[in-house]
Amino acid sequence: MFSASVMPTINWIKAKTGTNIPAIQGKATSSASEKITQFPSQPVKAKPVKKELRDTDPGFLLERNLPQLLDRETGLLNRSATEWKLNYEVVRAKRYKRSVTVLLLSIDNLDLTIEKYGPLAGAELITYLGSLLKEHTRDTDFVGRVENNLFAIVCPETAQAQALTIVRRIGRQMQARAHSFTNRPFNTVSVGAACAPIDGDSVNVLIQKALQHLEMARRQDGDCMFFSA
Secondary structure, eight states, X not given: OOOXXXXXXXXXXXXXXXXXXXXXXXXXXXXXXXXXXXXXSSOOOXXXXXXXXXXXXXXXXXXXXXXXXXXXXXXXBOHHHHHHHHHHHHHHHHHHTOOEEEEEEEETTHHHHHHHHOHHHHHHHHHHHHHHHHHHSOTTOEEEEEETTEEEEEEETOOHHHHHHHHHHHHHHHHHHHHTOSXXXXXXXXXXXXXXXXXXXXXXXXXXXXXXXHHHHHHTTSSEEEOOO
């Protein structure tokens, strides 16, 4: 039977509804430890449920807004998507005390090539570099075109030394292409790198540092990269 402490509640329900509540057969209560022993020895598998992506998840943007995220000429992420992704990864790296490296690249002597051979030659160079960036970066890296002659590689959870290995492969490919032509501008790449937390833990500081290093590489006639020692 119900204990005396719950009888007033039962009487109230009976008065309001005109019904009676039957007594519970067997034990009135069971402790938490007793309830745990009633679970089956083999856990029951739940039906798979499709996880809804949040708007802060990179997959949400790639799934919902793909055409608006890509640069038409290269197929890389455009400036807005690259900035969003960089901000996301920097916040994440700061939260979990991980590294994230940003690489900024530009094609050396691009303006000279366009001036001498026309805009189609320049477009071909940009497309070629875009294909190299796709080919030689990892699935976890994000590659974008920030300006006409400014590209970015965002390497989440990657120390600076690992990221520089990636960009060296790209630099060697551009060197090989440049050497294959005679009497043409030497179209290699200049690279500036910045890594959190070595160079800072905010997007603005990292971009500023990477741009400084990129400018230093350009002043050395390109075909090189600069980074924090």
